[in-house]
Amino acid sequence: MKSSALFVLAAVILFGFVSVAGAAEPYKVGAVFAVTGPASWLGEPEKNTVKMIEEEINANGGINGRPLEIIVEDTVGEEAKTVLAVKKLITREKVCAIVGPSRSGTTMAVVPIAERYKVPLISCAAAEAIIKPVKKWVFKTPQSDADAVRRIYEKCQEMKIDKIAIMSGTTGFGKAGRDQLKKLAAEYGMTIVADETYGPKDTDMTAQLTKIKATKAQAIVNWSIVPAQTTVIKNRSQLGIKIPLFQSHGFGNVKYARTAGAAADGVMCPAGRLLAVDTLPDDNPQKALLAKYKKDYETKFKADASTFGGHAFDAIMLVVEALKAVGDDKAKIRDYIENKKGFVGTGGIFNFSATDHVGLDKTAFEMLMVKDGNFVVAK
Amino acid sequence: MRFVRNYSSLLLFVLLLAGIPFFVEDPYFLSILVFVGIYSIATMGLNLLMGYAGQISLGHAAFYAIGAYTSGILTSQYNVNFFLSGGCAIALAVVVAYIIGIPCLRLKGHYLAMGTLAFGEIVYIFLNATVDFTGGPSGIAAIPEFRVGEFFFDSDLKFYILVWCIFILLFVVTRNIVHSRMGRALRSLHGSEQAASAMGVNVADLKVKVFVLSAAYAALAGVLYAHFVTFISPQTSDLMFSIRLVTMVVVGGMGHLWGCVLGSAILTVLPEMLSYFEDYDMLIYGCILLGMVMFLPGGLTRGAEMLYAKCVKKAGKRGDA
Known part of the structure; x- marks a missing residue:
């Protein structure tokens, strides 16, 4: 008797589980980020961000009563691996949309796959080539390089x-x-008096900076990612160069400014407003959202929020909004995103259209300046 | 009959390959097998060099890249026919390998590894720096898919068939090389260069020949990669990839033709399977590789042979009793 009672109990529990799972089929969204490998400084905050949002949404009852399931695949920053990851998400997991990849190269490698299988792909990589010319199923959330350049030239x-x-x-x-x-x-009347390049792993840029010092340059613009951008700052101060230094929007983590110490004071970069949220005026439409994301991220992961995590935030929130409005039909999600106007994200206010799959302009950038190891809005 | 005996394992393998698409049509799975095939072709050449001739190359990703870029540029920008572009790609790799091989292969042991490593880096920097020609770090996109006449290799299944047909063809060729006079000369080289030289083997000439041959295999693999993924960037050819190819040869089993398939399969499939463990995948992957190198220094093929021999012995003993 005892054993049959146990059996009944087990059956009830099992049935309970099955029916709960059956009642609310989750919305499946794929995410491909370079969580490990040389680009993990991008992939890590991106993965953290989407996982945080998944938790938050499911804690609040999901989307339209259905839970959200985000399947994260690690690309290691490699193209062959990304191709496999995206195929897996599309054909095995049957996701309705994909956020990522983190890098421009890995994104370009999977664009043909998204197009072939007709799955909306919202990249977190910056390169213009991703959305120019416009590809039907591909979007991106980071601001365009051209707009960062415009912002610097205006300054x-x-x-x-x-x-x-x-x-x-x-x-x-x-x-x-x-x-x-x-x-x-030419458009902004700038003359480029020196044009220097260096390898991504170079540990000293004194040679390039010495050459620049000998020219009549009134400012330096440096375009690179970690760790080179910190080296440039340090070398500049060692050589006693006094002209202003602009960094690209790849300077989007306050950690980099701190690594360079006092030498970073006064360095400027165009960036999304996330990094200087405290110095934004209260009537800024992005302020509330930015402050919440920054606080949530920093309390949960005990690390500084970065604009890179912000790109993933914008990408996943676009998908979430689409799911809310039109459900998980791939074509409808695509159409919804393409027609989305006034979407407030961490990177700016997005206005997508059939000819613009990034939806941001130069107003998405604020000119920030490093001051005592923090970012403030440059006056 | 002799044919069947000589090629029994290959025939079995062909049957297995032909059977797979009837059971799985999953593009993800087929794509993994396409990559395994591409890497197998590259490692087959590297295995000739490492396993048979005993020379180490840490620059094979460069030949892979030369193949991929040459064919990619010719077909996407100059509308060259695929056979011609593939031929050019391999020819270019052969010429470069010949020029590099003559001085490099005079080096011995670690110095040879360093020499090829430096060559790999040079190619990597070249691909990054010649922006107008190779697209620089952003690479080349929209490379056309492989096609013969009006037949497009536009699905994973078609490409799977293509890659493995090429592999089987090359396998037969390589097998004949290994069992020819050249193959025996190569193995003698592995044993002792002095002895080989004393027996009348032209050591320097032979080394260059096998290096050039392995470069051609790598270039062919690169061509296939470029037209399968339809995008290439310098990242495809960095040092890590050279090391991965060497690892595939070592894990699979040096000096054993099937080693290249086993090694490529393990190093491609394992990380995919381990992604189930999320954050711990790298740790487990590392432990497995370490275990293999520690306990199966002759690679998986040697391990399998040993296991087989043991089983036969045991069965024999039981038979006696």
């Missing part, structure tokens, strides 16, 4: 600077920035 004009020296790392990001800097120089 230069304000400061009455017209001769600049540019430095860039030989990475996809560095190269894209260098192209835009050269392309837009």
Whole structure:
């Protein structure tokens, strides 16, 4: 008797589980980030962010009564691995949309797959090539390099600077920035008096900076990612160069400014408003959202929030909004995102259209300045 | 009959490969097998160099990249026919390997590894720096898919068939090389260079030949990669990839033709399976690799042979009793 009672109990429990799972089929969304490997400084905050949002949404009853399931795949920053990860998410897990990948190269490698299987892909990588020319199923959330350059040149004009020296790392990001800097120089009346490049792993940029010092440059614009951008700051101060230094929007984590110590004081960079949320005026439409994301992230993960995690936040929230409005039909999600206007994200206020799959312009950038190891809005 | 005996394992393998698509049509799974095939082709050449001739190359990713870039650029920007572009890619790799091989292969042991490593880095920097030509760090996108006449290899299944057909063809060729006079000369080289030289083997010439041959295999693998993924960037050819190819050869079993398939399969499939463990995947992966190298220094193929021999012995003993 005892054993049959146990059996009944077990059956009831099992049935209970099955029926709970059956009642609310989750919305499945894929995420591909470089969680480990050389680009983990991007992938880590991105993964943390989407996991945090998944938890928060499910704690509040999910979307339309259905839980949200985000399946995160690690790309290790490698293209072959990303191709496999995206195919797995699309054909095995049957996700309705994908956020990521983290890097421009890995994104370009999977664009043909998203197009072939007709799955909306919202990349967290910066390169213009991802959305130019417009690909039907591909969007991105980070601001465009061209707009960062515009913001820097506007600031230069304000400061009455017209001769600049540019430095860039030989990475996809560095190269894209260098192209835009050269392309837009004439439009803003800038003369590029020096154009130096260095390898992404170089540990000393004294040679390049010495050359720049000998020119008539009135400001330096450096376009690279970690750790080169910190090295540039340190070398500049060692050489006693006094002209202003602008960094790209890849300077988006306050940690980098702190690594350079006092030498970083006065360094400027165009960035999303996330980093200087405390110094924003209260009527800024992004302020509440930014403050909440920053606080949530920092309490949960005990680490500084970065704009990179912000890109993932915007990407996943776009998908969540779409799911709320149109459910998990892939084509409807795509159409919804393409027509989305006035979407407030961490990167700015997005206005997508059939010809614009990034939805941001130069107003998404605020010119920030490092002051005592923190970012403040540059006056 | 002799044919069947000589190729029994290959025939079994072909049957297995042909059977797979009837059971799984999953594009994800087939894509994994496509990558295994591509890596198998590259490691087959590297195995000739490492396993048979005993020379280490840490620059094979460079030949892979030369193949991928040459064919990628020719087909996407100059609309060159696929056979011609593939031929050019392999020819270029052969020429470069020949030029590099002559001075490099005079080096011995660690110095040879360093020499090829430096060559790999040079190619990597070249691909990054020649922006107008190779697209620099952003790479080349929209490479056309492979096609013969009007037949497009536009699905994972079609590409799976293509890659493995090429593999089997190469396997037969390589097998014949290994069992030819050249193969025996190679093994003698592995044993002792002096002895081989004393027996009348032209050591320097042979080394360059096998290096060039392995470069051609790597370039062919690169061509296939470029037209499968339809995008290439310098990241495809960095030092880590060279090391991965060497690891595949070592894990699979040096000096054993099937080692290249086993090694490529393990190093491609294992990380995919381990992604189930999320944050711990790297740790487990590392432990497995470490275990293999520690307990199976001859690679998986040697391990399997040993196991087989043991089983036979045991069965024999039981038979006696």
